Amino acid sequence: MSAGTGAYDESYRRSLDDPDGFWLEAAAAISWTRPPTRAIDASGDPIFRWFPDGELNTAYNALDRHVEAGDGERTALIYDSPVTGTGRTYSYAQLRDEVATFAGALASLGVGKGDRVVVYMPMVPEAVVAMLACARVGAIHSVVFGGFAPRELAARIEDAGPKVIVAASCGIEPTRIVEYKPIIDEALTIASHRPEHTVVLQRPQARADLGDNDLDWTELVANARPVDPVPVAATEPLYILYTSGTTGRPKGVVRDNGGHAVALAWTMRNVYDIGPGDVWWTASDVGWVVGHSYIVYAPLLVGATTVLYEGKPVGTPDAGAFWRVISEHGTKALFTAPTAIRAIKKVDPDAAELAKYPMDTFRTLFLAGERLDPETYHWAHEHLDVPVVDHWWQTETGWPIAANPRGLEPLPTKPGSATVPMPGWNVQILDAGGKELLPHEEGAIAIKLPLPPGALPTLWGDDQRYIDSYLKEYDGYYLTGDGGYIDDDGYIFVMGRTDDVINVAGHRLSTGSIEAVVAANPAVAECAVIGVHDALKGQLPRAFVVLKAGATVTDDVLRDELVAAVRREIGPVAAFRDVSVVDALPKTRSGKILRRTMRGIADGRDEPVPSTIEDPAVLDALRPVLRG
Structure with missing residues (x-):
């Protein structure tokens, strides 16, 4: 498979032929307390581990090292909240200090290396602080989308077994206030596991009544002392993220510290062409994998500025919300879902709102989450006059399987295609018997093992379930659950979930x-x-x-x-x-x-x-x- 003869083709082939050399070189972009000497540990095949002898702290890499390099005054995070009419900016030094202090607050509650913390918060800066604070003390966070129903929250509490829950008193939607504390209280009556404390960020829109084991965020932080980052093994979990829509015991996707940091730093520079000081906006939520990877961790790992948006950015009457944020904050690239662009196209088909905002800094629109139909692709490209890049990945993979590597070697775009496989992803199209198909033949999209760093190494507490869920269908392959084909140029066309194939x-x-x-x-x-x-x-x-x-x-x-x-x-x-x-x-x-x-x-x-x-x-x- 070949889409070019330049930097992309060289990187892709090297990643498959010499994964140790390729990923150890990529690992040099990360600061290690103990640098790894080898990239992959295959001794547990089909369970693979990355950088097995490495040690690091992810929060240090996201914050402290930029401050120590003299970039503490650079903007790390822009909070834009039209639903509250407020906004804030945080420099790297300010965000580092807030994270270190809240990490101290968690430590005062006995939270340490390997402990789990459930984070149940809306799109507020404190959600980012809580995630990074967990990483700072070596704890494992499990973010649950704010507003999830009690039974779903209870299932995640039961499976993760958190020592502490960190929550806000409420979330704010365009038409209503959602109080979180009653949801948590009901969830705790369903789950048999009992966290020791719930830390609540009180918001003025709806303050929560606190019980005996509940703690006020502000009061807790006021008495906390900042703590230093705790080094952890690269193979130790950074977080658990439960896949949505599960029944029974939820599937907890595990992300490790080392492979995650290396892969995300590589993607920001090579896939998204984002580096130090660039303003990047991912219009998603921290409760989803997109928010974990590309609101919180990846942009901060490379010293960029990340936009945290609280609100629904599209819909009547404000079809120009996207363009306002991009223009106002000098955003270089936007990452969102095709459905958001379709919503804008529906209420403003001629893009009249776009004309109101200077877009001088805007360079690329990245879309993922579901299939980008050619009509939406053409509409966005025509009106924005920038490359529109479809790319494809999953909660389990943590970063793009297929994309257009804008920072490595920009490739021509093709409507309907998620572009080409990224380094480390050996993508094949298989028939029902596991035979590799020829170009343009449609079948199941599968990935030869091992998966690259940053992909899930397993499911929380259940290696066998990981094997049964993803690796059993085809020996030696990870089954994506998506169907599609690869064309003569190596471009991947993802046509939808395999259960979206009908038999007429x-x-x-x-x-x-x-x-x-x-x-x-x-x-x-x-x-x-x-x-x-x-x-x-x-x-x-x-x-x-x-x-x-x-x-x-x-x-x-x-x-x-x-x-x-x-x-x-x-x-x-x-x-x-x-x-x-x-x-x-x-x-x-x-x-x-x-x-x-x-x-x-x-x-x-x-x-x-x-x-x-x-x-x-x-x-x-x-x-x-x-x-x-």
């Missing part, structure tokens, strides 16, 4: 391919295509379409246009004829469309409201349509 009268079709055709219609803002049961053909594709603001096409005309387009682009074999125009699509808080839930309802199952859903009313409104 014996023909296997990707719903992602049909979605790409539907989304190309000029009246369509966003869409979802699912497979529904059909007595004759087994399954049939069904499209749910949200129109752009101001679209005047009638439902019947739109249906005829879409049916004709799918017939033309994919063929009559798709048997596509069912189109429903809806006001909105149900999504998770991270922007992913809940296709699996939609399929279940359409097939007659009594699907519960997922805990990750952004707005349950959208799903409730859609249920009659799905069942119709």
Whole structure:
């Protein structure tokens, strides 16, 4: 596989041929208390460890070393909160001091190396402080998305067994205040594990009533003494992040300290072209993997400035929120989900809001989280006039599997493609029997072991479950659960989850391919295509379409246009004829469309409201349509 003959091709091939040499060289970008002498430990195959003899502290690498290098006055974090009408900036020295003090507060509660701390907070600077403070004392944080329901929070408390919970009194959404303390209290009645303390950051929008084991953040910090970073083995866990939507015991993805730091530092420079002093905005939440990797750790590891945004940055009436933040803070690059751009396109199809804001510093738009349809790609590229880079990765991988390495060697972009595999990711397309397929043949996307540093080494407390969940299907491979193909140039096209492949009268079709055709219609803002049961053909594709603001096409005309387009682009074999125009699509808080839930309802199952859903009313409104 080759996408070029320059720096990318050389780096990619070296990472596979000489992983020890490649990653030890990359490890030189990190400050170690004991530098590693070897990169990979394969003695536990298929459980691999990275930098087994190395020792470091991640928080030191994110903060202290920049201060010690004379860059303490550089801006580390910009807090932008339209929902409270406030903002703050933190220099590296200020953030280091706050982290060191809160780390001292945790230490005063007995939190130390290997202890777990659940962080249940909204998008406030104290969430970042809490995460880095855990890393500073060698504790393992487990961030739970703020506002998660009590039962989901209880499951994570039960599995992680935290010594302390760190929380805020409330989160603020565009239309309501969500009080966190009652959720925590209810979760603790469900879980059998009992944390020793809950530390609560009191917010003026809704103060919490504190119980006997609860501590006020401000009071605790006022009496705390700063502590120095605690060195830990590179193979020790930095955090546990539970995958969303799980039932029963949740799957806790583990991230180690050493491999994580090395991989993320490499990606910021080589994938995102971000370095010291650059302003970088990841429009996500610290409760998701994107927030862990690219709001908190990666930008700080390389000395950049990270934007922490509290609020929903798109939607009526403020379609210009993204552009305001980029312009106001001098942002060089933005990382968000395609659904955010589709939402802007829906309410402001001509990008009139964009014209209000100077975008002189803006260089690249990075999109990930779900498939980027070509229509959204073209819209963003046309109006922003910067490279629009689709890239692909997962909670489990922690950083991009496939991307366009803008800092290493910018490559041509292709609509519909997540670009090329990054160093360390030996990506193959396999058929059902495990045979490697040829270019343009669609199958399961799998990755040859070992996975590179920064990927999950295992699941929390359960190596066998890790093997059974990810490594069992194909011997020697990690199964991504996504399907797609690789073209002649080595570009990866991710067409959707393998369970989004439908069987129409014996023909296997990707719903992602049909979605790409539907989304190309000029009246369509966003869409979802699912497979529904059909007595004759087994399954049939069904499209749910949200129109752009101001679209005047009638439902019947739109249906005829879409049916004709799918017939033309994919063929009559798709048997596509069912189109429903809806006001909105149900999504998770991270922007992913809940296709699996939609399929279940359409097939007659009594699907519960997922805990990750952004707005349950959208799903409730859609249920009659799905069942119709």
